[in-house]
Amino acid sequence: MTKDLLGRHHAVLPDWLALYYEEPLEITHGEGRHVWDAEGNRYLDFFGGILTTMTAHALPEVTKAISEQAGRILHSSTLYLNRPMVELAERIAELSGIPDARVFFTTSGTEANDTALLLATTYRRSNTVLAMRNSYHGRSFSAVGITGNRGWSPTSLSPLQTLYVHGGVRTRGPFAHLDDDAFIAACVADLKDVLGHTRPPAALIAEPVQGVGGFTSGPDGLYAAFREVLAERGVLWIADEVQTGWGRTGDHFWGWQAHARSGPPDILTFAKGIGNGMSIGGVVARAEVMNCLDANSISTFGGTQITMAAGLANLAYLLEHDLQGNARRVGGLLRERLRAVAAQVPHAREVRGRGLMLGVELTRPGTDEADPAAASAVLEAARDGGLLIGKGGGHDTSALRIAPPLTLTVAEAEEGAAILENALRSL
Numbered sequence: 001m002t003k004d005l006l007g008r009h010h011a012v013l014p015d016w017l018a019l020y021y022e023e024p025l026e027i028t029h030g031e032g033r034h035v036w037d038a039e040g041n042r043y044l045d046f047f048g049g050i051l052t053t054m055t056a057h058a059l060p061e062v063t064k065a066i067s068e069q070a071g072r073i074l075h076s077s078t079l080y081l082n083r084p085m086v087e088l089a090e091r092i093a094e095l096s097g098i099p100d101a102r103v104f105f106t107t108s109g110t111e112a113n114d115t116a117l118l119l120a121t122t123y124r125r126s127n128t129v130l131a132m133r134n135s136y137h138g139r140s141f142s143a144v145g146i147t148g149n150r151g152w153s154p155t156s157l158s159p160l161q162t163l164y165v166h167g168g169v170r171t172r173g174p175f176a177h178l179d180d181d182a183f184i185a186a187c188v189a190d191l192k193d194v195l196g197h198t199r200p201p202a203a204l205i206a207e208p209v210q211g212v213g214g215f216t217s218g219p220d221g222l223y224a225a226f227r228e229v230l231a232e233r234g235v236l237w238i239a240d241e242v243q244t245g246w247g248r249t250g251d252h253f254w255g256w257q258a259h260a261r262s263g264p265p266d267i268l269t270f271a272k273g274i275g276n277g278m279s280i281g282g283v284v285a286r287a288e289v290m291n292c293l294d295a296n297s298i299s300t301f302g303g304t305q306i307t308m309a310a311g312l313a314n315l316a317y318l319l320e321h322d323l324q325g326n327a328r329r330v331g332g333l334l335r336e337r338l339r340a341v342a343a344q345v346p347h348a349r350e351v352r353g354r355g356l357m358l359g360v361e362l363t364r365p366g367t368d369e370a371d372p373a374a375a376s377a378v379l380e381a382a383r384d385g386g387l388l389i390g391k392g393g394g395h396d397t398s399a400l401r402i403a404p405p406l407t408l409t410v411a412e413a414e415e416g417a418a419i420l421e422n423a424l425r426s427l
């Protein structure tokens with residue numbers, strides 16, 4: 001049955017729509033932190049549909065909110081007042097930390113970042129953008145133009161002039177050997193050098209922890225140091241919180257808060273987890289920046305009632321159950337457990353990340369060379385053991401990505417770690 005579906009998938013969908021596994025899975029349902037495939041196999045889900053099932057699969061509170069809203073109205077457009085949209089915008093504006101914040105809802109992270117770019121380039125009257133090496137911000141023509149990851153850059157054509165800055169990857173590149181302070185100083189010097197050679201940029205866009213790039217980041221405080229340089233020149237800072245938002249990193253509600261000395265970003269983008277699978281993205285900016293457009297703009301499906309009802313219920317659950325605290329506690333245990341395992345696996349170069357956003361980078365033993373084949377083998381072995389994880393990393397995809405729903409229990413973390421240990425040892 002699954003084989004037949006795979007044939008139909010290939011016959012009708014694009015070749016570049018990649019599937020995981022030699023024998024791809026059809027997931028038919030889920031509950032809590034578990035999903036089931038069409039053959040009835042049960043898996044512990046440590047990837048949440050790419051960090052999107054944020055609280056839990058089939059969370060009754062979210063299901064109830066969706067079905068009740070579906071019984072009233074699904075969509076009316078933003079031409080009419082929309083109570084759930086206003087309510088969710090109020091909550092997000094307050095949580096964002098951005099003063100006098102305005103929120104615009106989109107349907108995806110890509111569209112959120114595209115909006116952020118539209119705002120920043122219009123506000124600053126510049127189409128020059130700074131982005132980080134190894135970054136990923138989405139799939140649209142504009143988002144691909146700020147993607148510093150070859151594996152996700154199908155074209156170099158772009159409406160933007162993009163310059164890539166160092167700092168998103170701590171343990172590789174020309175500054176890897178430096179201590180944290182010296183690393184930040186070197187990245188700041190690089191930023192200043194870039195700024196000296198270019199027309200005034202609109203913004204710097206950065207993921208506080210790079211997602212598709214393999215859960216890498218610079219040292220805490222890096223973006224605060226960047227911010228000082230940028231603010232002197234009026235350059236905006238866009239924090240892409242599509243993967244790092246809503247407490248996933250445990251220590252902070254937003255990834256930017258690891259750099260808090262700088263205060264909130266000028267623009268913040270979000271998506272993925274807030275809808276728990278319903279398509280919600282959005283951008284937050286202070287009024288002056290958000291309102292700089294002098295023409296109408298609309299996202300037909302953005303803020304539609306059905307998705308907003310889900311977002312409100314999901315966010316309420318997250319906050320009421322302190323899932324950020326859970327991510328910190330259970331994620332901390334999981335990271336230490338993985339570090340202990342990795343110390344005994346020659347392929348494991350590094351265990352990194354924070355909260356429930358953990359990466360394990362694999363290299364060929366005795367070298368620093370990425371080993372994407374090993375990452376694929378561990379993915380397969382984990383699946384055989386009943387665990388779903390993801391992978392990522394520069395153009396070589398050699399990092400395992402572990403990002404379970406934030407309700408993960410200690411027992412489930414232990415179970416997943418044991419499966420992962422066997423998978424890593426099988427290399």
Ligand SMILES: Cc1ncc(COP(=O)(O)O)c(C=O)c1O
Nearest residue numbers: 108109110136137138211242243
């Ligand atoms: C950091 C980041 N920004 C933006 C996006 C794009 O989001 P979407 O796939 O919802 O368009 C992604 C998707 O993986 C992401 O990880």
